[in-house]
Amino acid sequence: MNAPEKLGKFVVAQELGRGSTGTVYLCHDSFLGKDVAIKVYSLDAGTDEKTVQTRRKLFFNEAYLAGKMNHPNILPIYDAGEDGGHCYVVMEYVRGAQPLTLFCRAGNLLPVRKIVEIIFKCAKALDYAHRKGLVHRDIKPGNIMMTADGDVRIVDFGVAHMAGNDGGQLKGLVGSPSYMAPEQMRQQPSTVQTDLYSLGVVMYELLTGKRPYYGNNLARLVHQIIYATAPPVHTLRADVPPVLEDIVDKSLDKDVTRRYQTGLEFATDLTRAVRTLDKLSEELAEQERFNILRRLAFFEDFSYPEVYEVLQASRWQSYGPGENVVTEGELDDCFLVMVLGSADVRRGGQVVGRLSEGDCYGEAPYLPERRAMAGIVAATPMSVLRVNATLIEQASTQCQLRFHKMFLRALIERLAHGRKGEAAAPKPQAVTQKH
Structure with missing residues (x-):
């Protein structure tokens, strides 16, 4: 079947697809100024009469539904007609x-x-x-x-x-x-x-x-x-x-x-x-x-139940490069454990240290004013475990002791190495497997 130039008021632009019963064209409605899809049923002279009758029934069936179906997940049929021997139905065009x-x-x-x-x-x-x-x-x-x-x-x-x-x-x-x-x-x-x-x-x-x-x-x-x-x-x-x-x-x-x-x-x-x-x-x-x-060295000595306790007292957060994780001077009641990626420790706008996977940060909960003494800015895409100090106090005694032991170890190692500011504690070797 050759493509018609027009079907009623619709200008035919191009063929979209061809099936066993007809052809679908992209057409333009010049009155409404929008594109539509038009299915033209094949009723060529060379087609046997039984097939023609079947296709006419298909056409009339869809034509009967024009304007009757209004659901966001059903393709609407706007109109139907015959023009120059062509039977067609007009549908929404979904690009x-x-x-x-x-x-x-x-x-x-x-x-x-x-x-x-x-x-x-x-x-x-x-x-x-x-x-x-x-x-x-x-x-x-x-x-x-x-x-x-x-x-x-x-x-x-x-x-x-x-x-x-x-x-x-x-x-x-x-x-x-x-x-x-x-x-x-x-x-x-x-x-x-x-x-x-x-x-x-x-x-x-x-x-x-x-x-x-x-x-x-x-x-x-x-x-x-x-x-x-x-x-x-x-x-x-x-x-x-x-x-x-x-x-x-x-x-x-x-x-x-x-x-x-x-x-x-x-x-x-x-x-x-x-x-x-x-x-x-x-x-x-x-x-x-x-x-x-x-797999993080920070949790090397934690039992399975203790790791779950920490998870229950924490929020898992992700940041993109350049995003603020902690703002210097803000009230803070959390400990941070670096899970993935790395971050810069900044004080007065200057980078004074780097945190990597397994490192920890957060002396503020130990201080009377509980204010962050430095800012943390993501250097790479990163994830951090933000552990709430109040919630961790509700964990089992053994979990609390183990958690605070790791943070105090970080502080002691930092002092022992003469580090200034809020630089991270030396990163232990990651544990790859725990039985």
Whole structure:
């Protein structure tokens, strides 16, 4: 099909993509002064009559939805029309959008948290559509677009079933076989649960890079979908927590009554999963910080429980080069332990020392006025453990004794070497492993 110069009031700029049913063009609306995407259905004279009739139904189906769908995660259809033998629908143009199929391959999988966000938005969008009496019937990665800023849009409602629009409906087996639910394969009516099953397949594929069922022909695929059990998600991707695997399993249940009944129910479970993921993330972050502290010479003599006590009394802070960590003369009730990077010790604007990993700073809590006698400025990207003097006093006696022993040792070594100002204590050799 040759590209038309105009479609109604829209000026055709360029071709964006070509599919089995038609071509999508970037067009400009001169009246509103904005770009739109227009899908033109292929109804060429050389196409057989059955195919033409099918495509006309697809066109009328999408045209019926023009102006009826208003959800941030559903691509809106603005208008539809016929011009010079061309049937077309006018849609929002989303610059830089890509289909999720790009993120269903090993080596290009998205982070688990991002996948949960995508499926959550899709579940909410489907819930909106279902409440309007619409069943999409062709949910798959290729029909979900991710925008340049990471948002999503569900597209292509050509085979959708909508209450009150029976004249434009396609009958029989419609959709993409790999994403069809068992009841679709049996050519039973598509329902809300059919869409949610398909969304579960998309979630499975985004998480693992594989579809739950494969077949070298349609008959084999149908048998797999109806009777087989999909490989557990964790066997294909180890970092998927059980709470998400349970959600996938429920969405793929072959029994419709045990599947999610609404998109809202699906989204609610995903929300609960995010809370679990956040908790796991915090636990992993704390474990990683614990491991880093155990490698520092400052904590060489601390037991495992004592290191955790220090963490509970501390804040882990990061700074970029040139940022103030401590301001000279300010009230200070904290000890500092350098964790990563290095910092300059400054007094009166002059550099008087350098702090590196494992060094400590903070005599202020020992002084009556508790004011910092020098400033600390990050020399490189750095992280510091800021230990609250009041909170450390609530730690176990053994932890307090060990902590203050290390700081007093730093002071004594500084005096013994005749250092002036607030320069750091000599850095001991880092401990690489502690049993």
